[in-house]
């Protein structure tokens with residue numbers, strides 16, 4: 001997993017609520033057996049028209065907006081547990097997703113792939129949308145160590161929460177597998193005393 | 197201390213608690229399928245880590261399988277490759293696999309309970325959000341991502357924070373024509389799609405106590421649709437009777453011993469929950485959804501609520517519905533009875549009872565997709581197949597099918613489908629498809645009428 005400490009980038013505003021993982025990556029693209037290539041089909045049915053041409057009304061196709069941060073509406077990542085959604089977002093080039101609410105499994109999947117989900121209040125989220133939509137060149141700065149999100153041109157500063165264990169993992173690029181394997185002795189002892 | 201069912205099962209599986217961090221939770225059973233496992237197998241292989249407890253893993257092929265001509269080689273190259281990968285990975289690692297064509301093959305959440313793999317008091321995971329289904333037995337069962345599949349492969353454990361507890365109680369008796377599917381659609385319509393996030397939900401009260409195991413599975417299956425990681429129902433005599441004699445359930449004295457343990461699991465009276473909701477069975481009617489998330493549901497007698505947010509409006513535009521209108525009388529061209537929510541024998545019995553002696557409407561394509569080979573065999577043994585065929589329904593072979601439209605079974609662009617599955621997301625059943633979630637009874641009636649009806653009028 002890649003390490004994450006700070007990021008300075010413009011952002012793409014996707015002001016839609018309840019974006020489910022079927023929208024992030026539709027099921028028909030889940031046939032691959034490795035993690036590569038999903039970025040090409042992220043938000044497939046919103047990004048492309050039926051004939052395969054780009055849908056000019058979708059924000060990812062709007063040349064004014066770019067960046068490694070996606071700002072999305074409430075309840076992002078609900079639905080299917082497919083980690084392909086996280087792979088698709090990472091594959092497309094996102095490093096951070098900001099929303100006022102994340103679905104459980106998606107949040108875990110994102111963290112396990114070095115993609116930082118930042119939960120902000122509904123007010124902050126709408127301020128972010130306003131700032132970015134009115135000025136696509138708005139730069140956001142994320143400092144994971146300090147758990148701080150700053151909007152450089154509007155001076156908006158906000159603290160965000162992250163599980164301390166997950167924070168350490170992200171900063172160091174560790175994953176849970178290494179940790180769990182280091183506990184094999186305890187796990188085996190647990191198995192022996194387990195009665196049911 | 198008074199404990200909930202969830203506490204009892206969770207606490208019995210904690211290997212260690214990390215200070216200021218998550219807990220190491222031991223997993224009894226790990227179910228896998230072709231779509232969310234290949235990357236996890238690759239990960240372990242690359243890192244040269246062996247599978248820790250292969251005998252606690254069971255695999256099936258379900259998401260990406262065709263529902264016709266399963267005896268022939270799979271036409272789609274990518275799908276075929278994915279299934280071959282699964283077979284290869286299972287063979288290399290000594291994992292039991294019920295592949296396509298095996299007599300135990302089926303949707304993972306249908307196959308494991310009917311084989312007695314799912315048992316009370318267990319912790320179970322699968323790389324699939326509807327793993328919550330298995331909670332119907334009083335197990336802690338939840339969906340995980342592929343990185344976590346790899347973690348369980350490597351250690352039979354997961355690092356997790358203990359979720360909070362939530363209880364939904366429904367007292368009273370369900371009215372005629374109201375099925376378990378309606379109960380859960382009703383609960384989600386009242387609570388919304390993220391009310392359960394961060395919680396594990398217990399369903400309690402007379403309605404669930406008197407419900408069959410199939411019905412309980414339908415309810416627990418959709419827990420994830422209100423954001424909860426899982427749902428549970430206390431094991432009782434119904435659970436024990438269902439399990440007794442099943443292939444992998446304990447036998448004889450061992451079974452009796454287990455039952456005595458299982459009887460200690462229900463929530464202690466006086467135990468507290470972080471959040472509680474209460475509903476009255478009398479208030480529930482057959483339900484239909486009108487939008488693009490499972491929380492957007494109404495009773496059949498209600499009209500679509502006036503939209504309040506831009507997302508609601510976007511949903512209604514997608515569905516081509518208007519606020520204030522009723523769904524009764526809406527013409528429908530597709531009906532799907534299947535998915536891990538409603539593809540068990542009981543679902544097909546309900547449908548067959550209504551369909552018997554009737555003909556499907558000309559305009560309707562009606563697909564019936566059993567959840568497993570065993571359900572398929574039961575449909576034949578009980579003579580239901582004849583009823584379906586006579587009525588013009590198409591009985592296909594088991595699999596996830598049009599629930600997620602990963603194979604050929606897709607609803608065409610712009611068409612409505614009354615579906616017994618669990619998700620009505622945009623394009624879930626095929627690009628541009630419009631899904632209306634309902635019970636198998638409402639789905640069967642829609643196929644006969646060619647439009648949505650108030651089923652209660654036909655039952656009285």
Ligand code: SF4
Nearest residue numbers: 326535536596599600
């Ligand atoms: S039937 Fe649908 S919801 Fe159930 S496991 Fe298959 S794809 Fe998932």
